[in-house]
Amino acid sequence: MRAGGLVDLTGRSCLVTGAASGIGRATAALFARLGARVTAADLDTGGLTALRRDCADRGDAYEVTVVTGDVSRPEDAERMTGAAVAAGGGLDVLVANAGILPLSDLLETSAEDWDRVMAVDGRGMFLSCKYAIAQMARQEGGGTVVCVSSISGVAGQARQAAYGPAKFVASGLTKHLAVEWAGRRVRVNAVAPGTIRTERVRRLADEPGGPEYLDRVTGLHPLGRLGEPEEVARAIAFLASDAASFITGAVVPVDGGYLAQ
Numbered sequence: 466m467r468a469g470g471l472v473d474l475t476g477r478s479c480l481v482t483g484a485a486s487g488i489g490r491a492t493a494a495l496f497a498r499l500g501a502r503v504t505a506a507d508l509d510t511g512g513l514t515a516l517r518r519d520c521a522d523r524g525d526a527y528e529v530t531v532v533t534g535d536v537s538r539p540e541d542a543e544r545m546t547g548a549a550v551a552a553g554g555g556l557d558v559l560v561a562n563a564g565i566l567p568l569s570d571l572l573e574t575s576a577e578d579w580d581r582v583m584a585v586d587g588r589g590m591f592l593s594c595k596y597a598i599a600q601m602a603r604q605e606g607g608g609t610v611v612c613v614s615s616i617s618g619v620a621g622q623a624r625q626a627a628y629g630p631a632k633f634v635a636s637g638l639t640k641h642l643a644v645e646w647a648g649r650r651v652r653v654n655a656v657a658p659g660t661i662r663t664e665r666v667r668r669l670a671d672e673p674g675g676p677e678y679l680d681r682v683t684g685l686h687p688l689g690r691l692g693e694p695e696e697v698a699r700a701i702a703f704l705a706s707d708a709a710s711f712i713t714g715a716v717v718p719v720d721g722g723y724l725a726q
């Protein structure tokens with residue numbers, strides 16, 4: 466046990482996609498604090514550099530490795546896994562988190578909008594899993610994947626005509642890959658966050674319909690507030706660690722009770 470008595474990821478080689486902000490950043494920072502060798506991937510080089518600097522300033526055991534790339538491009542997704550393997554001598558953990566969160570109803574959503582969100586949240590998660598699991602299956606100890614799904618990947622919401630179905634891809638991929646790869650010692654789980662106060666969600670306050678959406682959605686969380694990125698990161702760390710050794714194929718709500726209703 467380390468870092469506040471949470472779980473131990475000492476020396477584990479962990480790849481986190483979408484690590485420059487929000488849930489991914491909180492997860493990469495927590496993993497580094499828990500002693501992991503973190504490889505952080507994102508489109509946003511500046512955000513990755515800031516993460517690496519913050520972890521170094523804090524005195525974490527290993528320098529964070531950063532990779533700029535687009536998870537929806539096979540060559541980039543493969544390069545992210547390759548960078549983690551080079552930095553950590555293998556790949557123990559993938560957190561497939563990178564995603565975009567467009568909110569629109571069915572009539573407002575174009576075919577191009579659908580393709581864009583499916584390319585990142587669907588195809589990008591598939592590609593991240595594909596290259597990471599190929600590596601893990603070659604390792605004696607296997608590995609573990611945590612996909613970042615959503616309450617929208619478990620239940621319906623208005624104004625999520627493309628984003629919601631894309632998050633169902635994350636939940637479905639988790640269950641199918643968990644069954645397919647269990648025999649090769651690869652565990653695959655997901656978290657289903659409720660609405661979390663990330664940079665993206667804070668920006669909604671300035672978008673048309675955003676403030677109304679935020680008010681309504683806050684009221685739908687029985688705990689009466691939105692979640693914090695660190696609260697999701699702690700659940701991801703648990704699922705990624707040996708403490709969750711008999712859990713695979715689970716989609717774990719981190720949602721203040723949203724899905725319990």
Ligand SMILES: NC(=O)c1ccc[n+]([C@@H]2O[C@H](COP(=O)([O-])OP(=O)(O)OC[C@H]3O[C@@H](n4cnc5c(N)ncnc54)[C@H](O)[C@@H]3O)[C@@H](O)[C@H]2O)c1
Nearest residue numbers: 483485486487488508535536563564615658660661663665
């Ligand atoms: N914030 C929420 O309320 C919430 C709720 C449920 C699920 N989620 C999920 O959590 C994940 C992270 O969301 P967030 O709220 O932290 O968002 P965010 O916008 O704060 O962070 C997402 C990160 O992903 C990166 N990214 C986007 N497209 C990429 C691509 N093609 N390749 C590589 N990186 C890319 C962005 O640059 C950004 O740094 C997403 O999968 C999202 O669906 C978020």
